[in-house]
Amino acid sequence: MLQPARWKTLAAWLAVVASLVVLLPSVLPPGARDGLPEWLSAKRLQPGLDLSGGAGLTLKIERSDIEDDRLLAVVNAAGQSLRSAKIPYADLAGSGREITLRINDAARVEEARTALSVISGTTVTAAGDGTVKLVVSAESIDVAEDEAAQTTLDVVRERVSQVGGVNADLRLSGRDRVVLQVPGYSDPQRLKDILAQRGAFSARLAESGVSVQQALEEGPPPGTEVVYTMGEPPVGYLVRRSAIFTSRDVVSAEMVLGTDGEGASVVYQLSPDASRRLAEATAANVGRTLALLLDDQILAAFEIAAPVVDGRGEISGDFDAEGAANLAVVLRSGSLPASLTVVEERSIEPAFGGASARAALFAVGAAGLAVALFMIVWYGAFGAIAVLALLFNLLLVLALIALSGTPLTLPGIAGMVLTIGIAVDASVLIYERMREETANGRPLADALATAFSRTFSTMLDSGITTLIAALVLFFMGAGPMRGFAVTVGIGIFTTLFVTFTLSRWLVWRWVSLRRLTHLPRSVRTGLFASLHLRFMAIRNYTFAASAVAALAVALLVGVGGINLGIDFTGGSLLEVRARQGAADAADIVGRLDEANLGDATVRVGLDRAAAMVRIPPQGGGENAEQTSALVARGELEAAGYDIRRVEVVGPSISGDLISAATIGMAIALAALIAYIWVRFEWQFAIGAIVSVAHDLLLTMGLFALTRMEFNIGSIAALLTIVGYSLNDTLVVYDRIRENLRHFRQMPLPLLIDASISQTLSRTVLTAATTLIALAALAIFGGEIIRAFAFTMLFGIAVGTFSSIYIAGPVLILFRLRPDRYRLGGSGNPAAKA
Numbered sequence: 001m002l003q004p005a006r007w008k009t010l011a012a013w014l015a016v017v018a019s020l021v022v023l024l025p026s027v028l029p030p031g032a033r034d035g036l037p038e039w040l041s042a043k044r045l046q047p048g049l050d051l052s053g054g055a056g057l058t059l060k061i062e063r064s065d066i067e068d069d070r071l072l073a074v075v076n077a078a079g080q081s082l083r084s085a086k087i088p089y090a091d092l093a094g095s096g097r098e099i100t101l102r103i104n105d106a107a108r109v110e111e112a113r114t115a116l117s118v119i120s121g122t123t124v125t126a127a128g129d130g131t132v133k134l135v136v137s138a139e140s141i142d143v144a145e146d147e148a149a150q151t152t153l154d155v156v157r158e159r160v161s162q163v164g165g166v167n168a169d170l171r172l173s174g175r176d177r178v179v180l181q182v183p184g185y186s187d188p189q190r191l192k193d194i195l196a197q198r199g200a201f202s203a204r205l206a207e208s209g210v211s212v213q214q215a216l217e218e219g220p221p222p223g224t225e226v227v228y229t230m231g232e233p234p235v236g237y238l239v240r241r242s243a244i245f246t247s248r249d250v251v252s253a254e255m256v257l258g259t260d261g262e263g264a265s266v267v268y269q270l271s272p273d274a275s276r277r278l279a280e281a282t283a284a285n286v287g288r289t290l291a292l293l294l295d296d297q298i299l300a301a302f303e304i305a306a307p308v309v310d311g312r313g314e315i316s317g318d319f320d321a322e323g324a325a326n327l328a329v330v331l332r333s334g335s336l337p338a339s340l341t342v343v344e345e346r347s348i349e350p351a352f353g354g355a356s357a358r359a360a361l362f363a364v365g366a367a368g369l370a371v372a373l374f375m376i377v378w379y380g381a382f383g384a385i386a387v388l389a390l391l392f393n394l395l396l397v398l399a400l401i402a403l404s405g406t407p408l409t410l411p412g413i414a415g416m417v418l419t420i421g422i423a424v425d426a427s428v429l430i431y432e433r434m435r436e437e438t439a440n441g442r443p444l445a446d447a448l449a450t451a452f453s454r455t456f457s458t459m460l461d462s463g464i465t466t467l468i469a470a471l472v473l474f475f476m477g478a479g480p481m482r483g484f485a486v487t488v489g490i491g492i493f494t495t496l497f498v499t500f501t502l503s504r505w506l507v508w509r510w511v512s513l514r515r516l517t518h519l520p521r522s523v524r525t526g527l528f529a530s531l532h533l534r535f536m537a538i539r540n541y542t543f544a545a546s547a548v549a550a551l552a553v554a555l556l557v558g559v560g561g562i563n564l565g566i567d568f569t570g571g572s573l574l575e576v577r578a579r580q581g582a583a584d585a586a587d588i589v590g591r592l593d594e595a596n597l598g599d600a601t602v603r604v605g606l607d608r609a610a611a612m613v614r615i616p617p618q619g620g621g622e623n624a625e626q627t628s629a630l631v632a633r634g635e636l637e638a639a640g641y642d643i644r645r646v647e648v649v650g651p652s653i654s655g656d657l658i659s660a661a662t663i664g665m666a667i668a669l670a671a672l673i674a675y676i677w678v679r680f681e682w683q684f685a686i687g688a689i690v691s692v693a694h695d696l697l698l699t700m701g702l703f704a705l706t707r708m709e710f711n712i713g714s715i716a717a718l719l720t721i722v723g724y725s726l727n728d729t730l731v732v733y734d735r736i737r738e739n740l741r742h743f744r745q746m747p748l749p750l751l752i753d754a755s756i757s758q759t760l761s762r763t764v765l766t767a768a769t770t771l772i773a774l775a776a777l778a779i780f781g782g783e784i785i786r787a788f789a790f791t792m793l794f795g796i797a798v799g800t801f802s803s804i805y806i807a808g809p810v811l812i813l814f815r816l817r818p819d820r821y822r823l824g825g826s827g828n829p830a831a832k833a
Helices: 007-026 028-035 063-084 108-117 138-160 186-195 212-218 272-286 322-334 350-379 379-402 410-439 442-477 481-514 533-558 586-595 622-638 653-681 682-704 711-741 746-757 760-780 783-805 807-815
Strands: 056-059 087-094 099-104 122-126 131-136 169-172 177-181 201-205 224-229 236-240 250-257 262-272 289-294 297-303 314-318 340-348 571-578 601-604 609-616 641-649
Touching: 007 379, 007 481, 007 571, 056 138, 056 186, 056 297, 063 087, 063 099, 063 108, 063 131, 063 138, 099 108, 099 186, 108 122, 108 131, 108 236, 138 169, 138 177, 138 186, 138 322, 186 322, 186 340, 201 236, 212 224, 212 236, 236 289, 250 272, 250 322, 262 272, 262 322, 289 783, 322 379, 340 622, 340 653, 350 379, 350 410, 350 760, 350 783, 379 410, 379 481, 410 442, 410 481, 410 711, 410 760, 410 783, 442 481, 442 653, 442 711, 481 711, 533 682, 533 746, 533 783, 533 807, 586 609, 586 622, 609 622, 622 641, 641 653, 653 682, 653 711, 682 711, 682 783, 682 807, 711 746, 711 760, 711 807, 746 760, 760 783, 783 807
Parallel strands: 224 297
Antiparallel strands: 056 177, 056 340, 087 099, 099 131, 122 131, 169 177, 201 289, 224 236, 250 262, 262 314, 289 297, 340 641, 571 609, 571 641, 601 609
């Protein structure tokens, strides 16, 4: 029966209405949103950095700082415990995770061990000579690191909000990574400046009885240390370790411009308790030097002329307005529990992000319009119904993206284009099956009911294979590509939902209203029905040609290698645009060479004023990469270029991405093959393996031949190609399996030929619509997404070839036995279901 269940139709229309309500805040202007309920206005489509511009940083919490702080805390606790127990000790020292000391009275060693055992997170051992050792457990450091991560989020959020990052997205990635994205923010360097400072602010008295030189030669007296000023040349001071006040005591800090309007200072106010301590300390030490320290460096040092009774102080020095404002932000927000190192930066100038958004939306519109015209030309009214269902599908996708809180990125828009292809594939499968059933004499309504019923299993298999690839890509955690994975994953579910509810209802209503009993003439795909090509007759030639091509690609990749992007090698990438005239690649290379940044490469795009500048890894760790990008930025801005996009990937991130990409690809392929093995016979799984290997190898050959950059977006493209190729292959395999049950005596090569011919319309039309959509994305989607779309174009063309000329012949090569599918055979139960 063609008419769907009423509850399904009602649920589908309710979902469409709910999607419109969810998307309402995203399409209304800001002023019109004021009257909406908070629960509704909170869920809006948020553009990612590549669409809105802004600053994106990944910061590493330095575990060494946490270990040092934990060690110092245990040292202090050990000394306090022994003093409280009045046990004399000496030589208390710590290094790494071990603290050692010597008990002066050997008879009290056991008593000392008992007193020290109350210190949490440590194990205590004692030797007969009075030596006691405490070992800080790794578990206690892990706990401290987890606590530090939460504190870090709070401090970073506070600092970013104080410099205008009100819409910042902040999250933990793993145990020691903080991912920060600030849409619309145009000054990523300021973010890096305020986050590079740990912010440990304190006031300490300087000691004058021992000179700095003597302290360096003989060691500082107990309870003191030598620190240096920030300026050039640095000046050393011997100061007490104990602080009069710390950053926890600062209740306010403000930047104050100098009277001449050029200099700046920071005025801070202490809490009442800290003000009292400062008043007592300064009253007792008039004439001595008080040093103000930030992160173990002296900000300012001055002689105490009189007691400071109001808890108010001023830090003056060689500050400009922005430097003083940044210092005030650091003092107000409190200190970080550990230093932060920028290990990755992906920042885009907001105007460039807006231009990318407009280009991407135009590409989606062009793709949708082209696909709509194509479907209407081939299927008439049924094509119009498919287009209407596609609009409902995209509406649901956008609404679910808004509800999930996932930012809409350029790769996410590419995922929407792929969703268009998936949705059109479902309609083509149904309509082609409808055409076959009517050609066999069935009434149109019955043919459509059979088409929807038979297509569901094929669509489910195809959806699961694509979903596996999307899930692997999501859990790889590859920045913006998560948006691609989320969009594709949502698109799979919405396509199945819309196709078998709304599409079915719309088709039923159309057939009922028009009282159609036969296939309308507007359905034009009958020209494929008369084709009975002998695909398997040339299988030896296609196999040989594919083998030669694969061997050539293997040699090409082995000799020339792949042009790995900074995602996998580390380094910096800057997209620049000349303020006047065309970009001069030779001049850019020369300037960067003079700055000792290595062998930079410059590529001028279709827009002759724009260029991509790639700086090789510097080999000095994360900070070296940041420094090289900063130097390059300064050189190019001075040379008349505007910086539109900056990407900096440190060695730790590139290493993680290599591991994630390798493991992710392996898991995805294993899961896909396992699924096919369960759903089909083992010969089908082998055929899928060979087809996928063929597609991946030839696509890698494309990268080797064109020298296109291979980055994390390329991994996404490869996984999508794998999913598409398997979808195409499964459609053919599903028809082969069906025909094996009906044509029991037909030779396998002829049966495969018939199955491919029966699905040829679907193969050609689906490939055509998907290629049209991707071509629009490649032409109009902008420079950032062009390589991704071009790779997809090539991969889908190769995948279409392999689903016919590789997947089919493998079944013959491995002697698929038709008798296993005949009645009474011992075939796979899943295959017989």
